[in-house]
Each structure stands twice: as structure tokens, then as C-alpha cells.
Amino acid sequence: MLEKRVKDAILRVRDRAADRGVQAAFTLHREDSHLMRIGNSSVSLSTSERLTRLDVHVVDGRREGSHTQMTEITSADVVEAALETARAKARVGAEKDYQPLLPEVRQSIEEEPQLDPEVTGLDPAVKAEGYGEIFRGAGEEYNYSGSWSSGQTEVYLVSTANSNEAYHCGTDWKFSVVLKHPERKWELQHGQTGWRADDFDPQLSIDSFRRYIPIYAQNPGIEVSEGDYTVILGAEALADISAMATFTGLSGRLWEEKLGWTSGSDIGEKILGGNVTLVDDPTSDLTFRMGFDGGGMVRKPFTVVEKGVMKNLFYDLSTAAKYGREPTGHDTGSPSLVLHTGSGPQDPLEAVRGLGKVLYIPALHYMNMPSMARGIFTGSSRFSATMVEDGEITGPIFSTRITDTFQSVLSSMRTLSSEAVSQNQSNTYARRSPRAMGVPSYAVVEGVKITDCADSF
Amino acid sequence: MEDVSAVEKKVRQNIGRIMESGAEYVDARFFETDRDEHLVLYDGNLEGNDTGFESGLGVRVLWGGAWGFAATSDPEGTEECFDAAARNASTAAELVKVPISMGSRQPVEDSWEAPVATSPFDVDLADKLDFLQGIDGELAEDWIVRRMVRAHLQDRTVHFWNSDGSRIRKRLCNVFGHMIVMAPDRDGQMQRRSMVLYTPGDGTRGWEMMTRPELFASHAGRIKEELGQLLDAPELEHGKRSVILLPGQGHLQVHETIGHPLELDRILGYELSYAGGSFVDLDSIGKLRYGSEKLNVSSYGSIANAPGSFGYDDDGTPERDYLLIEKGILKNALSSRAMVDEANKRAGRTVFEHSGGAARATAFYRAPIDRMTNVNIQPGDDGTLEDIVASTDDGVIVDNPTSWSIGSNREHFHFGCEIAWEVKDGKRTRVLRNPTYQGHTLDFYRSLSAVGDSSTWRVEQVDNCGKGEPNQVMQIGHGVPVVRFDDVVTGERG
Numbered sequence: 001m002l003e004k005r006v007k008d009a010i011l012r013v014r015d016r017a018a019d020r021g022v023q024a025a026f027t028l029h030r031e032d033s034h035l036m037r038i039g040n041s042s043v044s045l046s047t048s049e050r051l052t053r054l055d056v057h058v059v060d061g062r063r064e065g066s067h068t069q070m071t072e073i074t075s076a077d078v079v080e081a082a083l084e085t086a087r088a089k090a091r092v093g094a095e096k097d098y099q100p101l102l103p104e105v106r107q108s109i110e111e112e113p114q115l116d117p118e119v120t121g122l123d124p125a126v127k128a129e130g131y132g133e134i135f136r137g138a139g140e141e142y143n144y145s146g147s148w149s150s151g152q153t154e155v156y157l158v159s160t161a162n163s164n165e166a167y168h169c170g171t172d173w174k175f176s177v178v179l180k181h182p183e184r185k186w187e188l189q190h191g192q193t194g195w196r197a198d199d200f201d202p203q204l205s206i207d208s209f210r211r212y213i214p215i216y217a218q219n220p221g222i223e224v225s226e227g228d229y230t231v232i233l234g235a236e237a238l239a240d241i242s243a244m245a246t247f248t249g250l251s252g253r254l255w256e257e258k259l260g261w262t263s264g265s266d267i268g269e270k271i272l273g274g275n276v277t278l279v280d281d282p283t284s285d286l287t288f289r290m291g292f293d294g295g296g297m298v299r300k301p302f303t304v305v306e307k308g309v310m311k312n313l314f315y316d317l318s319t320a321a322k323y324g325r326e327p328t329g330h331d332t333g334s335p336s337l338v339l340h341t342g343s344g345p346q347d348p349l350e351a352v353r354g355l356g357k358v359l360y361i362p363a364l365h366y367m368n369m370p371s372m373a374r375g376i377f378t379g380s381s382r383f384s385a386t387m388v389e390d391g392e393i394t395g396p397i398f399s400t401r402i403t404d405t406f407q408s409v410l411s412s413m414r415t416l417s418s419e420a421v422s423q424n425q426s427n428t429y430a431r432r433s434p435r436a437m438g439v440p441s442y443a444v445v446e447g448v449k450i451t452d453c454a455d456s457f
Numbered sequence: 458m459e460d461v462s463a464v465e466k467k468v469r470q471n472i473g474r475i476m477e478s479g480a481e482y483v484d485a486r487f488f489e490t491d492r493d494e495h496l497v498l499y500d501g502n503l504e505g506n507d508t509g510f511e512s513g514l515g516v517r518v519l520w521g522g523a524w525g526f527a528a529t530s531d532p533e534g535t536e537e538c539f540d541a542a543a544r545n546a547s548t549a550a551e552l553v554k555v556p557i558s559m560g561s562r563q564p565v566e567d568s569w570e571a572p573v574a575t576s577p578f579d580v581d582l583a584d585k586l587d588f589l590q591g592i593d594g595e596l597a598e599d600w601i602v603r604r605m606v607r608a609h610l611q612d613r614t615v616h617f618w619n620s621d622g623s624r625i626r627k628r629l630c631n632v633f634g635h636m637i638v639m640a641p642d643r644d645g646q647m648q649r650r651s652m653v654l655y656t657p658g659d660g661t662r663g664w665e666m667m668t669r670p671e672l673f674a675s676h677a678g679r680i681k682e683e684l685g686q687l688l689d690a691p692e693l694e695h696g697k698r699s700v701i702l703l704p705g706q707g708h709l710q711v712h713e714t715i716g717h718p719l720e721l722d723r724i725l726g727y728e729l730s731y732a733g734g735s736f737v738d739l740d741s742i743g744k745l746r747y748g749s750e751k752l753n754v755s756s757y758g759s760i761a762n763a764p765g766s767f768g769y770d771d772d773g774t775p776e777r778d779y780l781l782i783e784k785g786i787l788k789n790a791l792s793s794r795a796m797v798d799e800a801n802k803r804a805g806r807t808v809f810e811h812s813g814g815a816a817r818a819t820a821f822y823r824a825p826i827d828r829m830t831n832v833n834i835q836p837g838d839d840g841t842l843e844d845i846v847a848s849t850d851d852g853v854i855v856d857n858p859t860s861w862s863i864g865s866n867r868e869h870f871h872f873g874c875e876i877a878w879e880v881k882d883g884k885r886t887r888v889l890r891n892p893t894y895q896g897h898t899l900d901f902y903r904s905l906s907a908v909g910d911s912s913t914w915r916v917e918q919v920d921n922c923g924k925g926e927p928n929q930v931m932q933i934g935h936g937v938p939v940v941r942f943d944d945v946v947t948g949e950r951g
Contacts, residue, residue, distance in 0.1 A: 035927050036549070039727035043549035044557075047526040047927065048541045049822045050534070051513075064503070070511040072531045085508060092582045094503040094590065124548040132552055145729035147926040178730045187729065187865075226950070257603060259639075259647050318504065365733065370860040370873030370893050373646035376949070382733070382865045399864045401871060401895070403949060428927035451950065452895055454869045456736065 001110075002028070002156050002167055006073045010054075010158060011165075013079040018160040024083055025103035025159035027055040027294065028073070031432040032120055033151035036127040038177070041135060041144045046124045053431060056082045058090040059102045065089025101321040103331075105157055105164035105296035112169045113289040118197035119171035120152040130202050134177055137206035138213070146177035153432045157296060166292045171195050172434035174424040178383070179209050186216045186396060186457045189363070189383035191236070193424035193436060195288065212384050219395030222387050224453040230355055231402075231448040232348045232388065233409075234362030239423035239437045241364070241377065242339050245406035246278060248372050250304045252315035256323045261375030261406060262310060271310045273411040277340040278305040280314070280330070286422040286438030287336035297329035299336075308411070333433030341440045342416025348442040351415045353391030359450070360386045360393065364402065378403040378451070401452040408447070415444040461489055461616060464514070464535075468618050471539040475518055476620050480543060482519040482559040484619035486771060488512055488821040491613040492578055496585060498593045498606045503586065505607070515821040518542040522556020523549035524795075528822035558798045562773065564622030569768025571630045572761055573663035577610035580664045588668060595677035596638050601684070603639035603647070608632070608667065609920055611932070615821075623773040631764050631932050632666050633920045634673045638684050648687045648890060650680040650875055651857055653705065656916045658760045658936055666762070683876055686888040693877050693889040695948035699852030699906070700894050701845060701941045706874055708917035708935035709858045711832055714898045715747075715754055716933070717924075718867035719781055721792040721800060721813075722827040731926050733865035736898065737787065739804045745787040748902030753835040754782040755936075756791055756813055763916045763934030765831035772816040776830060779813065785903070791815040793827050819929035826925045831916065833936035837908025842939045845907045846880055853877040853947060854885070855892050871895040894947045901942055909939035 010026050017024050030052045037045040054073065057066040067085040071078055127148045135144055150173035157166040175192040190205040233241065245261075249271070254260035265271050282289050282299040292298055295317035303311050314330040315323075344351045352358045364379035381400040386393045417440035424436045464487050472483045490512060497505030513530035516538050525546025529538040577585070589606045596604040611631040618624055634654030642648045654673040656666060667673060702710055718735040722728055737745065757778045760766055769775055772794045781789050790809065792800070793816035797809045817828040839845055846854070860873035877892035878885045919933040 033927070037727075037926050038552075038730070039722075040555055040725065042553040042555055043523050043551075044727050045524045045526060045824055046545035046549040047528075047824060048545060049528045049927075051528070051530055051822055064506055066507045068507070068509040070509075070513065070530050072533075085510075089506050089508065089582060092586070093506045094498075094586060096502040096504075098502070124545055125551070128548060128552045143726060145726060147730050149927070176730045180726065180729060180734075187734075189730070258641065258645075259603075263647075264645065322502075365865045366862045368860040368862040368871075368873075370871070370949075371646070371891060378860070378862045378871050380862070380864050380869070399866070399869065401862075401864075401869070403871065429923065429930060430928075449950070452869060452871070452946075454864055454897060456866065456868055 002154060007156065009073050009076040009079050012076045013083055014158050014160060017083060022087065023059040023102045023160055024086065025057045025157065026079065028156040029053045029431050030154040031151055033149065033432050034122060034124065035147060035149045035428065036124055038131055038144055038146040043128055054079065054082055056086040057103065058086040059100050060090040062095040062099055063090045063093040064100050065093050098322050101317050102161055103157065103159045103294060103296045103317065104161035105159060105166045106298055108164045109166045109291050111291045113291065114170045114195035116171050116196045119150050119173055119195065122150045122197060130200060131177065133202040134205045137202065138179060138209035143180045143182050144177060145180065148175045149173060149428055151432055153434060157292065157294065159296065166296060168290055170288060170434065172288055172426065174426055175200060177205050181216065187383055188212050191424070193422055215386060215393050216396050221398045221457060222395050223455055224359065224397050224400045224450055226450055226452065228447045229450050230352065230358045230444065230446050232352060232358060232360040233443050233445055235421045235423050235439050235441050236363040237361055238339065238443050239425060239439045240367055241406065241409060242278065242439065243337060243425060243437055244367060244377060245410060246304065246337060248369065249375065249406065250313055252313040252325060253319040255313050256319065260372055263373065265310055267310055267312065269310055270308045272305055272308045272407065273413055274308045275342055275413055275416055276305055276308050276410050279303045279338050280336055281338045282336040284336055284338050284438050286338060286420060287436045288334050288434040289336065290332060290334040293329045294331035295327050297327055299329040302328060334435050338438035339440065341418050341420050344415040344417045346417065346419050348417065349388060349391045351444050352388055356390065358388040359397060360388050375406040376403065377406060398456055399454040400450055402448055403451040404449040409445055412446045413443045414446055417441040465616065465618065467535045471536060472618060472620050475539050475543050478543065480518050480520045482620050484517050484617065486515045486818065486821055487616045489614040489616060491820065494577065494610040496589060496608045498589050500604060501593055501597065511820060513821040514538055515818065516542040517824055518546040519557060519559060520546035521550025522553045524557060524824065525549055526824040555799055557795045559794050560798055562621050565773055566624045567769065568626040570628040572661040573630045574661045574665045575663040576612050576630060577632055577664040578612050592636055592674050592677055596636060596681065598681065601638045601640050601681065605637045607635045617771065617773055619773055621773065625769050625773055627768050629767055630663060631920065632662060632664060633918055634667050636677060636680065638681055640684055640688055642688045642890060648684060650684040652676040652680050653918065655918060656762045658762055658916045660762050662762045687876055687890045690888040690890045693853060693892040693948040695950050697944050698947055699849050699941055699943045700945040700947060701849065701852055701854040701880065701939060703854060703856040703939060704915050704917055704937045705857040706855050707937040707940050709861060711834055711935050711937055712919060713861055713863045714867055714870055716829040716832040719790045720827045721790045721796040724790060725796060725799060732924055736866045736868040739800055739808050741787050742790065742808050743788060746785055746903065747782050747787045747899065748785045749905040750784045751837055751905050751908045752782055752785045752902055753780065755779065755833045755835060756781050757830045758833040758936055760831050760916060760934060760936055763831045764918050764932035765829060765934040770814045770816045771818045771825035772812060774812045774814040774816065777814045781832070789813065791827055791829060793825065796827055817931060819931050823927060823929045826929065828924065828931050829922065829933045831934035831936060834908065834938060834940060836911040836914045836938045838910060839907040840910055841912055842909060845909060845939055845941050846885060847883045848907065849880045849941065850882060852880040853889065853892060854880060855894065867898060869897045892947065893949055894945050896945055901945065904943045905940060906943050907941035913939040
């Protein structure tokens with residue numbers, strides 16, 4: 001629950017602005033963030049930040065201006081000053097050739113769909129002990145790194161468009177641990193995510209490491225030749241590929257402006273394989289649930305691709321205004337993408353039995369797009385990437401680059417796992433915006449282009 | 458906004474209090490003002506008209522060989538902020554294998570200001586918009602379907618105090634400019650050309666830099682013309698050839714494959730879980746042949762006017778001008794006090810004489826980490842761009858990145874660029890579209906065969922270098938000349 005004095009200060013300024021005919025929206029973002037970073041098997045940094053940001057957005061005819069103030073809301077004067085800064089900018093700003101839209105809270109919401117006070121106040125000692133247990137369980141002869149971000153986020157949105165209020169409070173955490181062999185330099189990684197403190201289980205990380213350590217210890221690295229391969233994409237790689245494909249192909253802005261890889265396609269056309277269904281589902285517990293967006297829209301499940309067919313596009317407020325479309329509730333840093341599962345077995349190795357040589361790439365490092373218009377992406381393997389022959393892992397592979405297209409990879413998935421997992425895709429740039437995706441635990445993809453391989457991990 | 462002298466009094470009292478309670482080192486950074494402004498004209502519409510203001514305190518405590526950090530934007534929260542940082546550190550100390558040490562330093566009392574004639578925040582918004590709209594008008598053509606002109610402006614005043622007794626005030630100011638034009642090519646795919654405001658390395662870096670035509674505005678006509686040439690151009694075919702990097706591309710090559718792998722915290726393994734490691738290790742310093750004899754790379758580089766010039770780093774160390782790579786041999790790294798201390802202890806010898814002055818934090822609510830300063834390739838003696846083209850049998854000139862993807866230890870890379878010009882038998886022949894190239898870092902730099910003279914050198918500005926957990930976006934400069942590499946894999950296989 002937002003502090004009453006803060007809420008009162010914002011509402012007083014909002015109401016006064018409405019009385020004067022000012023069109024303004026106010027967003028308060030407050031975070032309690034904690035991060036423990038591990039390096040060389042030690043805690044290398046432990047941080048706490050309690051930060052409050054107030055965003056004020058003003059629409060003045062066809063002009064707009066905005067101001068963000070990082071500050072404590074000690075009185076209505078603080079809010080008023082931020083409003084006046086945004087108004088001054090809007091007054092001077094150039095007129096647009098379309099009518100901008102002011103955020104409008106469509107219905108009052110007060111939600112705490114995923115809130116665990118234990119995460120808000122998670123003691124760093126708990127994190128240190130969690131890492132210590134993993135070090136002891138997987139072997140103290142290795143070098144460990146990692147990070148564990150946790151925190152609580154509050155978002156409060158009101159505007160002069162009406163008297164509604166939208167409030168969200170939630171907790172989230174993202175954990176990773178990297179095990180590195182001190183001499184041979186191979187790296188294994190395990191990640192966990194959740195919004196409840198109890199969701200963390202160090203044994204999962206220990207078990208994952210114990211599974212891969214013998215494979216890396218007993219086999220030399222394999223340099224993969226260029227060519228087309230059948231590849232098991234792990235959940236992290238699959239999430240990164242499908243998220244990038246979604247934001248560059250299914251964003252209304254990029255589609256309207258012919259910038260994305262779907263610019264030659266229309267709604268109703270098949271753009272991906274028949275086993276691809278992508279939904280933005282803020283009701284899914286595999287994601288971080290946010291019930292409204294920055295434009296004040298109530299967020300609901302929204303299908304963008306169904307059985308490979310493009311069904312809808314995401315329209316944020318400014319794109320909707322510019323191109324005369326309806327906003328779809330996607331002014332958010334916390335989308336809830338879900339890629340539907342298939343019917344494959346839980347064990348990916350079972351899914352590739354009889355397929356000969358297959359690469360297993362759990363995660364892709366540093367993905368980017370040499371051509372957004374053509375859907376070309378590139379990225380390289382990292383962490384626990386292996387060669388599989390007839391369903392058995394035969395050894396680790398060196399850092400291996402995939403350069404292919406979304407259209408090809410997401411149309412060539414012969415098997416999708418029947419198990420759904422949550423992949424945390426949050427970063428900690430700027431403000432806390434938890435973001436997770438629900439994906440099958442793996443996909444088997446045929447004909448993936450491998451374009452380079454290093455001679456090291 | 459709080460009065461600085463009142464803040465200083467509280468901070469000094471708390472530094473003393475935490476040191477007396479058992480800390481080994483404490484520092485505090487108070488951002489008196491941290492202002493930024495984004496102005497974006499997109500297709501003539503003012504789509505970005507945003508300002509931001511931050512002020513607050515960040516506190517770092519070293520306790521039992523471990524770091525704790527806390528930050529607050531609440532002026533009433535100073536004491537609690539120090540306590541939280543100390544608690545974080547003392548908890549962290551329970552899990553420490555290699556205790557961190559900051560060593561001891563003579564206290565510094567100084568003030569530093571970026572060379573600025575006119576702060577961008579002293580210029581009327583209307584005048585700034587007039588200037589950007591002037592460029593936008595230059596870019597507008599019927600056949601250009603998208604155009605963007607952007608200004609990103611920063612002005613911050615930071616006060617630093619530490620338990621060494623140092624007291625430093627610095628004012629940093631950055632002005633970034635960017636323009637882009639786009640049009641569909643013959644296959645209906647969008648092509649683009651862009652220009653980023655660069656600095657000559659000297660002079661001042663306030664709003665006046667933005668309005669120097671040769672650094673930015675006067676390039677509007679050139680990028681339009683080059684975009685027009687791209688639309689009907691053939692694609693770059695897959696194959697090995699020489700690649701000549703103009704500074705618009707060369708700076709990112711340096712950034713990703715020299716700058717990041719030489720950050721000492723990456724070398725020591727402190728970024729493994731997110732950004733990655735480095736193929737460089739401590740034994741490489743002084744021995745590793747990183748590139749050909751033509752490769753000389755400096756940190757800071759005595760460049761007065763660049764985003765990587767900041768007077769003192771966030772350990773209180775003065776910026777240092779030194780060579781990272783000399784005649785192709787790796788000599789040094791980008792470093793901070795704690796990382797240098799740890800590296801020397803781990804190596805059992807003095808690998809680094811002193812901190813490289815590269816501890817930087819992007820905001821009061823982020824802890825300093827090892828960052829790039831200005832990382833620069835020194836000008837060479839292979840003449841002008843035309844001279845280098847004249848000595849190239851089979852190659853491409855490339856400019857401005859569209860995409861960059863680097864291996865986790867920076868051992869290999871893949872870049873996409875906006876434009877290429879084919880070079881055959883010493884002559885530019887035609888424009889090529891969708892150029893890409895890839896390589897392995899050491900093989901690539903060892904194939905460096907030409908380095909342009911000072912007429913080809915300029916400082917490219919980077920305003921979006923991301924690193925660290927929690928993540929930090931930093932501003933950096935790269936002085937680079939025109940450079941040529943041989944036998945590079947270019948283009949994509951069909």
C-alpha cells in the first residue's frame with residue numbers, strides 16, 4: 001500500500017492541474033533493490049538502494065513534455081515543481097502532426113499479485129549462505145561467480161483524464177551462479193527466478209553442476225565446423241530468440257514503419273512455424289504479473305502469433321496516436337510473453353535420440369541483429385553447451401556462433417518441450433522493471449546456421 | 458536540493474563513525490545535481506522532450522575485505538545509508554576468499570571541471586529545438602521515409618569524500634548528437650545512414666560543440682547522398698578481403714575488443730555471470746602480442762574534450778595517460794585501486810604499478826566498477842584514407858555499426874555496418890549494402906596492416922556503454938584513425 005502522504009501529495013497536484021485544464025499524468029516508481037554479486041567465490045559487492053522516481057508527462061494541445069525527478073515526495077510542492085518543469089517543456093515544444101494521447105487509467109486497480117515481504121527485506125546473509133551451500137555442494141575447488149538481485153517495486157499511476165488510480169506492488173528476484181574451472185576455464189551456469197523467497201532452492205543449482213562437471217572434466221572442448229546443424233535450444237536461448245523476434249516483428253511501431261522483419265506481412269498471414277503460439281499473458285505466474293500499463297490500460301492476455309499466424313501487433317500509446325490505432329496495453333517494461341509448449345518429452349536428450357550429431361546450446365550470449373528488416377540475428381553459445389550424439393552428450397563445445405533468421409529458426413522447431421519454465425529477462429539498468437517469459441524448457445530446431453567457432457570456451 | 462556544506466558535514470561525521478566501528482575504508486559520492494535532457498525529432502515530430510533530475514548519496518564501505526554499498530535519494534537518510542552500506546559489507550565479509558584492499562593513498566583536495574563554454578542547460582529549449590529542427594529540415598526529402606535527429610545532454614556536479622581524507626569536486630558535462638536517415642532499398646528492406654557528433658579532442662564540450670558544423674550538422678547532406686547510393690547497391694558477398702574501418706566503425710571495434718577485454722575486473726573474473734570474462738590473463742601483461750607492430754593503444758590519451766575525461770575517478774585517483782598496447786604488445790589494463798591490489802597479490806608480483814584511474818560509477822546509486830576512460834588507437838604513419846585505399850588490392854571500407862555481437866571472453870566478434878565501399882586495385886569502385894564482418898580478436902589485430910595519420914583521427918563519443926550488476930550505462934570516448942585489417946571474413950554465406 002502506497003504511503004498516504006505520498007498519494008495525497010500526488011492527488012492534490014493532479015486535482016489542481018485538472019481544475020486548471022492541464023492535461024498531465026503522474027507515475028510514481030519506488031524500488032527497494034538489493035543485489036549481491038559474487039566473484040572469485042567471494043561476495044564482491046552487496047548493495048541496497050531505496051529510490052523514488054516521479055515521472056510527469058504533460059500534453060498541451062499537440063505538444064508534449066516530460067520530466068523525471070528522483071526524489072522523495074515530501075510535499076505537494078515537490079510534485080508541483082516537477083509538473084511545472086514538464087509544462088514549461090511542453091509549452092516550448094514543437095507541435096506534432098498528430099494528436100498525442102494522455103495516459104488514462106481506464107479503471108481503478110490496486111494489486112499485489114506477487115508480493116512476498118520476505119523478498120522485500122531479504123537479508124544479505126541468506127544470499128551469502130545460499131551461495132556458500134552451492135560452493136560446498138558442487139565443490140570448493142572451482143571458482144564461482146554470480147549475482148542475486150531481489151527487491152520490491154511499487155508503481156502508482158494517475159492522470160488528469162479522470163479520477164481513477166492504478167497501483168501495483170510486487171516482489172521479484174533473479175539468481176545466477178557460474179562455476180568456472182580455474183585452469184581449463186570452462187564455465188557452467190545455473191539460474192533461478194521467482195517472486196517468493198521460498199522459491200529459491202540451492203540444491204537445483206548443485207544438481208545441475210553435478211550433472212555437467214564430469215562431462216567437462218572428462219572430455220576436451222570440441223571446435224564446431226561451420227554448417228547447418230540440428231540444435232537443442234535451451235529455455236534461456238529460446239526465450240531470448242523469441243523475445244527479440246517478438247519485439248522486432250510484432251511491435252506496431254516497427255511494423256507501421258516497415259522496419260521489422262514482418263513488414264512485408266499482414267495480420268492473418270503465416271509468419272512462423274505452425275507450432276508457434278505467442279501470447280502476452282499478464283495472468284501467467286511464469287511471468288511477473290503487471291495488471292496495467294503506463295498508458296493506463298488494463299492488461300489482459302493478448303495473442304500475437306497463433307499457430308504461426310500473425311494475429312495482432314503491440315501498440316503503445318504514442319504509436320497508437322501516431323497511426324490512428326487502438327492502444328493495446330503495451331506501454332510497459334514488464335511484458336509477460338508466453339511461448340506455448342509442445343508435446344516433447346521432458347528430457348531433451350530423449351527428443352534427439354536417433355538424430356545423430358546435435359548441438360545443445362542452453363544460452364546465447366550477446367545477441368544482436370545485423371538486419372532487423374530481414375530478421376537476421378547472431379549470438380554465441382556460452383555455459384554448458386555440448387555436442388550430443390544419438391541422445392548422449394559426448395563433450396563440451398567451444399564458443400560457437402549462430403547467425404540465422406527468426407523466420408527460419410522459429411519455423412524449423414521439430415519438437416517443443418511439454419514442460420513450461422519461467423525465464424527471467426530483467427536487467428538492472430535504470431529503474432527496477434521485473435520481466436520474465438514463459439517458455440518450453442527446450443526446442444529442437446533443424447538446419448540452424450553455425451557460422452563461427454572459437455578454439456576456447 | 459541539499460546544501461553541500463551541510464551534506465559534507467554529515468558525510469564526514471559518518472565516515473569517521475563507520476571507520477571507528479571497524480571499517481577499513483569508506484567513501485561517499487554526493488551528486489549535488491545530475492541533470493539530463495533528451496530531445497528527439499522523429500520524422501519532424503518532437504517525440505522526445507524529456508528532462509531528468511537526480512540528487513542523492515552513494516556510500517561504499519570496505520569491511521573485512523568485502524564491499525558494501527548503499528544509496529539514498531532521501532536527504533534524511535544519510536545515517537541509515539552509511540549503516541546499510543556497513544551492514545552489507547560486514548555480511549559480505551562472511552564469504553570472502555580474497556580480501557579486497559584499497560591500500561593507502563595521500564589525500565587529495567581538488568576540483569575539476571570539464572571544459573565548457575556554455576552548459577547545454579543554460580541554452581533556451583527553444584534555441585536547442587531550432588537548431589535540431591534546422592538539421593531535420595536538411596534531412597527531409599520525399600524519398601527519405603524516416604529521419605531522426607537527437608540530442609542527449611548531461612551536466613552533473615559530484616562531490617567525493619573518502620576515509621583517506623580526500624575531498625574532490627567535479628563537474629562533468631556531455632553533449633551527444635545523432636542523426637539518421639532511412640529509406641527502403643530495391644528489395645523493400647530499410648537501409649540507413651547516420652552521423653554521430655564527434656569531438657576533435659580539444660576545445661570545449663558544451664552546447665557550442667554541438668553547433669560546430671564540421672562536427673555534426675554539415676554531415677546531413679553527405680549521409681543523405683550515401684543513403685541514396687545504398688538503395689540500388691549490390692550486397693557485399695561472402696569472402697575474405699581487407700577491411701578498412703572508418704572511425705565511425707573503428708571506435709566500436711576498439712570498444713568491444715580492446716576496451717572491454719582489458720578491464721581488470723573482467724580479467725579477474727568479477728563480471729563472469731553477466732558481461733563475461735576476458736581472454737586476457739595476468740600473465741599476458743607485458744607479453745601477449747595483441748596486434749601487429751602498428752597497434753598502439755592508449756587509455757585517457759590526454760584528450761581534454763571527451764566523455765572519458767573526468768579529472769578524478771570514483772576512487773579519488775587522478776586520470777592517467779598510459780599505453781595499454783605498445784607496438785602490438787599488451788602493456789597494461791584499465792583498472793581501479795582494489796583490482797590492482799588484488800591482481801598483484803594473485804600474481805605474487807607487481808603486475809601493475811598503480812591504479813589506472815578507471816573506477817567509475819554512472820549515478821549516485823551505483824557502485825564504481827572498472828570502466829573504459831578514453832581508449833584510443835594512436836595515429837600511425839600510413840597517410841590519409843586515400844593513401845590507404847591506394848595501397849589496398851581487394852577490400853571494403855565500412856562505416857557505422859548496425860549490429861555488434863561479441864564472444865563472452867571477447868575472443869571473437871561479429872559486426873554489421875551501415876555501408877561499405879568496395880576497393881579494387883587501389884580504387885574505390887562501388888557502394889555495397891548489408892556489410893558484415895567477423896573474426897577472432899587476436900588474429901584480427903595481428904592482421905592490422907595500415908594505420909592512418911592524424912588527419913584521419915577523431916574522437917568518437919559513446920553515450921551508452923552498458924556493464925555491471927547492477928547495470929550501469931557509461932559515457933566513453935575513443936580516439937581512432939582509419940585502420941586496415943587483412944584477410945577478414947566479410948559478408949554472410951548464402
